[in-house]
Amino acid sequence: MKQGKFITLEGIDGAGKSTQLAWIVELLQRVGIPTVVTREPGGTALGEKLRDMLLDGSLMIYPETEALLMFAARREHLGRVILPALKEGQWVISDRFTDASFAYQGGGRELDAGKLDILEHWVQGDLQPDLTLYFDVPVEVGRQRVSQGGSMDRFEQEQAGFFQRVRAAYLNRAKQFPDRIKLIDSSQSLAEVKAAVERTLQCVLNHG
Template identity: 65%
Template sequence: MYAGKFITLEGIDGAGKSTQLAYLSALLQQKQQTVVVTREPGGTALGERLRALLLDQSSAMHPETEALLMFAARREHIDKVIVPALQDGSWVVSDRFTDASFAYQGGGRQIDREKLALLEQWVQGGLQPDLTLFFDVPIELGLQRVSAMKTPDRFEQERQDFFRRVRDAYLARACEFPQRIHIIDARQPVNAVKAEVASTIETLCAGSRL
């Protein structure tokens, strides 16, 4: 048990996580919480270097190499950012965490789930988010949003069948952990999504007696 709370945001590319991340951070600050906003892969100096490597379109690598690099970055992230912040009573809000590995490396790259579960236990022990917001959006809409915003990175340039496996893996993970993972329909207008985020956070805050 930590003094702070750990919230993660998940979803396929184009689900609108960045917009909601900024909104959630501001919402928690309005509630007089100290908020640490971070991301995966990344969050530390080493993690950001690994992120650049993992997202670079020219970085060809074995799927298991990709998964190991993701968890290596996560080990540093937990040690240098997440746990210290939680111990200090801060609320940590992260753009992706381990659910993304089960979705992208497990579903997308089709790596054995048991291998990922072993890495999860080794790297983070019993650490899990207090709440995960999964922004669900149809594959076609997500890809359309990404293509309109920027040049796709190494993951975003994958084919639709890759992202279907990713989305299916996310939904399976949500079914496995229904108490932690809250599914939000990201097809809704931005303000409707924000309202659902706010409602979910109110429930978490009420449970924390804030």
């Protein structure tokens, strides 16, 4: 059986990942591709418990601990969800993956990227997503979009400077891996972003 494809969505809060994830699933289902939708941190029983801790705004967590917990959750996620689904020929769409560690713990928390490289290699070996859609928005736009919601988690509580560093790190990753990471200007209207997502996905569908 043909191996499925692994697609990850990245971007700061309010960039439109969840909105576009639903659109991607719809597009893939139209052409009969079976999909598994998942998220990070999380995606497994242990991963979701780790997520609760990582997002708990009442906890103090060192940047190193945060990175280690993220990759601990990722190891479970890869082994129990992502790799088995891909092997069965399903496409896996994940709301965030390792680029988020480089953006949030590397950029936001200013953790040495060399340490993250080690963890990445330890947990994933050579495995990388087939396609990453990075939804880019100015920090103020993202904040405005999420501020409609309820209480703020441990990351959402951070100041604008934190998110500026997260965005800069994402942009840097996109420049570093242009074949894998496709940048989508998510400050456009919903219809324009959906059209951009559809075009990008069409390329993957056409070229294997």
